[in-house]
Amino acid sequence: MELTVDRRWDLVDRIAKETVEVGVYRPSLKDALADVTVRPATGIPVAIAVIYGFWMFFCEFAGTLFTDGFFVKIFDGHWLPWLQEVFPFGLGNWFYELMVDAGHMENGVLVASDNCFEAFGVLTSGLFIAIGVVLPAIIAFYLILGLLEDMGYLPRLAVLVDTVLHKIGLHGYAIVPTFLSLGCNVPGVSATRSLETRKQRFMMITLLGVFIPCGAQIGMMQDLIPAQIGWVFLTLLVGYLGVGWILNKVWPGGESPEILMDVPPYQMPTWGNIGRKLWIRVSGFFKVAVPFVLLGCVIVGILYLTGAMDHIANALEPLLTNVFGVPSDTVAPLVAGFLRKDLAVGMLEPIEMTTFQLFTSVVLLCIYFPCLATFALMIKELNWKEILGCLATLVVVVFIFGGILHGIGTIGGWY
Amino acid sequence: MNKILLMGQPNVGKSVLFNRLAGARAIESNYPGTTVDYTKGHLMLDGKSVEIIDVPGTFSLDPKDRAEEVAVKMLEGEKDAVVVCVIDASKVERGLYLTLEVIEKGYPVIVALNMWDVAKGGNIKINAPRLEQILGVPVVPTVATRGEGLRELVVRIREAEPVEIEEILNSVGGNRSGTYS
Amino acid sequence: MDKKLSEMRYEEEGRIKKIEESLRAQIAGMGIREGKDIKMMTKQPIKGPVVVSVDRSNTSIGLGLADKIIVEVKR
Ligand SMILES: Nc1nc2c(ncn2[C@@H]2O[C@H](COP(=O)(O)OP(=O)(O)O)[C@@H](O)[C@H]2O)c(=O)[nH]1
Ligand SMILES: [Mg+2]
Numbered sequence: 001m002e003l004t005v006d007r008r009w010d011l012v013d014r015i016a017k018e019t020v021e022v023g024v025y026r027p028s029l030k031d032a033l034a035d036v037t038v039r040p041a042t043g044i045p046v047a048i049a050v051i052y053g054f055w056m057f058f059c060e061f062a063g064t065l066f067t068d069g070f071f072v073k074i075f076d077g078h079w080l081p082w083l084q085e086v087f088p089f090g091l092g093n094w095f096y097e098l099m100v101d102a103g104h105m106e107n108g109v110l111v112a113s114d115n116c117f118e119a120f121g122v123l124t125s126g127l128f129i130a131i132g133v134v135l136p137a138i139i140a141f142y143l144i145l146g147l148l149e150d151m152g153y154l155p156r157l158a159v160l161v162d163t164v165l166h167k168i169g170l171h172g173y174a175i176v177p178t179f180l181s182l183g184c185n186v187p188g189v190s191a192t193r194s195l196e197t198r199k200q201r202f203m204m205i206t207l208l209g210v211f212i213p214c215g216a217q218i219g220m221m222q223d224l225i226p227a228q229i230g231w232v233f234l235t236l237l238v239g240y241l242g243v244g245w246i247l248n249k250v251w252p253g254g255e256s257p258e259i260l261m262d263v264p265p266y267q268m269p270t271w272g273n274i275g276r277k278l279w280i281r282v283s284g285f286f287k288v289a290v291p292f293v294l295l296g297c298v299i300v301g302i303l304y305l306t307g308a309m310d311h312i313a314n315a316l317e318p319l320l321t322n323v324f325g326v327p328s329d330t331v332a333p334l335v336a337g338f339l340r341k342d343l344a345v346g347m348l349e350p351i352e353m354t355t356f357q358l359f360t361s362v363v364l365l366c367i368y369f370p371c372l373a374t375f376a377l378m379i380k381e382l383n384w385k386e387i388l389g390c391l392a393t394l395v396v397v398v399f400i401f402g403g404i405l406h407g408i409g410t411i412g413g414w415y
Numbered sequence: 416m417n418k419i420l421l422m423g424q425p426n427v428g429k430s431v432l433f434n435r436l437a438g439a440r441a442i443e444s445n446y447p448g449t450t451v452d453y454t455k456g457h458l459m460l461d462g463k464s465v466e467i468i469d470v471p472g473t474f475s476l477d478p479k480d481r482a483e484e485v486a487v488k489m490l491e492g493e494k495d496a497v498v499v500c501v502i503d504a505s506k507v508e509r510g511l512y513l514t515l516e517v518i519e520k521g522y523p524v525i526v527a528l529n530m531w532d533v534a535k536g537g538n539i540k541i542n543a544p545r546l547e548q549i550l551g552v553p554v555v556p557t558v559a560t561r562g563e564g565l566r567e568l569v570v571r572i573r574e575a576e577p578v579e580i581e582e583i584l585n586s587v588g589g590n591r592s593g594t595y596s
Numbered sequence: 597m598d599k600k601l602s603e604m605r606y607e608e609e610g611r612i613k614k615i616e617e618s619l620r621a622q623i624a625g626m627g628i629r630e631g632k633d634i635k636m637m638t639k640q641p642i643k644g645p646v647v648v649s650v651d652r653s654n655t656s657i658g659l660g661l662a663d664k665i666i667v668e669v670k671r
């Protein structure tokens with residue numbers, strides 16, 4: 001026999017009455033902390049401090065300590081010169097070019113590269129990007145995320161941002177998929193399953209796919225354009241909120257439901273669990289990302305060697321230079337970006353362009369397409385109509401953002 | 416018994432329990448909605464390897480989002496599974512609601528009263544033996560994070576049996592109209 | 597005195613008197629039911645959600661949903 005809802009609750013009450021005895025409860029430090037972090041007057045400053053601290057740790061730990069302080073020295077000072085010395089064939093040979101160093105022309109002479117960003121071989125740039133830059137970034141990100149997750153801070157952040165996110169048709173809980181996406185878009189897209197309506201899920205997945213850069217990409221950006229990265233985030237945030245607001249108006253599916261969410265008590269995080277999660281996520285990242293970065297290097301190298309890249313660049317030149325105001329050389333990173341965004345950002349480094357063009361290229365790389373792994377999951381999670389909606393949004397966003405940035409650059413005289 | 420499902424509301428400690436029991440690696444976090452898909456693992460029971468599944472959390476068997484849908488479909492698809500209902504001992508009532516729903520569907524159930532430490536710290540006393548008497552299924556207090564009670568939980572899984580809801584209605588005291596309505 | 601949950605002031609306490617049918621089953625699963633004691637923990641500005649405490653657990657509820665809950669406020 002099955003009970004009705006009311007009779008079942010009735011039974012629950014009777015069982016609880018006989019078996020549960022609730023004594024007095026003395027609020028503890030945890031409860032005081034819970035109050036402080038969720039009340040707007042104190043909670044909002046705390047939230048800003050937490051996010052700022054998160055970012056500072058990310059930059060210091062990943063960028064300064066590991067990448068600049070350690071890996072750059074190893075890769076540029078020892079690994080690259082060693083490979084240049086011992087690898088057979090030498091400069092000018094196609095296999096050497098693919099694996100170690102393509103070199104570059106200086107006064108009509110082909111000279112060897114002196115750093116791993118420019119060498120662009122599988123074993124040099126490929127490994128440097130994957131291990132030297134992205135690995136520390138991913139570790140730093142997941143270390144802090146794990147800490148916030150285990151303490152129970154995220155639901156509080158969700159309450160605080162609900163006011164804003166509700167206005168664009170999402171609710172505060174969207175902060176969870178968004179944070180996860182800042183590590184990697186794939187788990188971020190999966191996490192949208194805990195949103196209630198199809199419309200919310202569609203909007204969230206679209207916004208994640210278009211506007212949220214992953215940890216690997218952020219690590220590379222932080223390394224390449226530390227001075228402009230704030231502007232990149234601001235541009236993306238404007239897009240996230242603005243496009244969210246518009247999608248909410250135009251996409252059918254009615255009003256967004258309101259937040260209804262448990263806010264679990266704080267708890268002491270344990271290093272054991274944080275370490276275990278870090279390991280699960282970093283090793284998962286490694287299994288997927290490293291082969292893809294190396295594969296990306298090989299594919300791009302082959303496109304260059306066969307001359308195909310020049311054809312694509314010529315074909316897209318009018319679009320890239322006239323509409324977006326970036327050099328046609330950026331076509332190579334855009335191709336690589338289908339596979340890995342981190343690799344793509346790294347490929348921007350050797351291209352000659354102004355700072356503003358570099359900034360525009362980085363923004364375009366974020367929004368023009370999610371990586372293939374994310375896109376595959378999006379296809380699984382959305383129906384065909386939603387996929388078309390998502391792709392249409394993407395195309396419109398790329399043209400509008402690219403165009404506006406080009407306009408701003410022209411007015412500012414930054415070309 | 417061919418499968419064991421770990422079911423319960425979000426954030427009650429199912430994934431911690433699962434990782435402990437199956438030596439597996441599901442992500443554990445202190446917010447609802449961490450697990451949105453199921454994870455499978457294996458548990459040795461009487462020398463046999465039995466599949467155990469970490470099901471996404473659900474408030475009831477009447478799903479309201481995709482993660483809950485996954486949970487309910489999982490339960491419906493595994494007609495001869497044993498269900499370990501994981502309850503947050505500091506929030507017994509809502510956990511019991513889901514447990515009753517699962518019992519009504521005819522599944523053999525065993526209850527893990529997890530977060531026993533939290534309940535104790537909050538001065539909440541639960542008479543587990545009496546609860547076991549009323550429900551007619553094994554009830555085991557556990558602290559998943561410290562591994563407490565897990566041995567007993569595993570040993571008693573085979574005592575899980577389907578119970579008629581009428582039996583529960585008969586064995587509980589109190590008047591039928593209850594305290595509210 | 598009866599009030600909508602959305603109108604309760606910060607730190608005000610009361611007992612839940614009525615929950616609209618459309619919300620009742622869903623919110624009951626989170627431990628919020630008629631007859632339960634409830635306390636307003638925080639209210640977010642500009643029509644943001646409220647956070648309430650019932651049976652010592654905290655739940656965040658959008659203001660529109662909080663409109664559907666009637667509370668008998670303790671004085
Ligand atoms: N104090 C205490 N915390 C626990 C216990 N079991 C789980 N937790 C914590 O509760 C949170 C939720 O656990 P998780 O397994 O992710 O919950 P799930 O959503 O049911 O899978 C985590 O932060 C765990 O560390 C327990 O028995 N005692
Ligand atoms: Mg879980």
